[in-house]
Amino acid sequence: MIIDAILKINPTAKVVVRDNDINTIEWHQGTTPISKADIEAQFPAVELDIAMADLRIKRNAKLAETDFHALSDNTMSAEMTTYRQELRDITDGITTVAQANAVVFPTKP
DSSP: HHHHHHHOTTTTTEEETTOOGGGGOOETTOOOOOHHHHHHHHHHHHHHHHHHHHHHHHHHHHHHHHHHGGGGTTTTOHHHHHHHHHHHTTTTTOHHHHHHOOOOOOOOO
C-alpha cells in the first residue's frame, strides 16, 4: 500500500519499500523523497482503490457468468438485461471503502 500511495503522488517515482515498512523507503534514480505524512495521507484513497478493484473483480465475474445471454444467436430477456445493467452500474456513486464493502449484488434472474 505504501508504494501505491507514493505512486498516487508521483507516478514516476522509483522507490523500494522493505517489509511494507514506511521507515524503510529507499528513493532511487533521483526521485524526490515524499514526506511520510504526505504518503500516509494517501492511504484512504489507496484503500478505496483496492476495495473498488475487488468489487469490480466480483462484478466482472458475475457479468462473465451471463455473457452467453448477450451472444448474437440469443435473445436476452428483459430481466437479464436489467440484471446485467445493474451489475454494470454497481460501482456508480461509491466514494468510501465502507460503501464498496456494503454493496449487495442483484439477484440473477
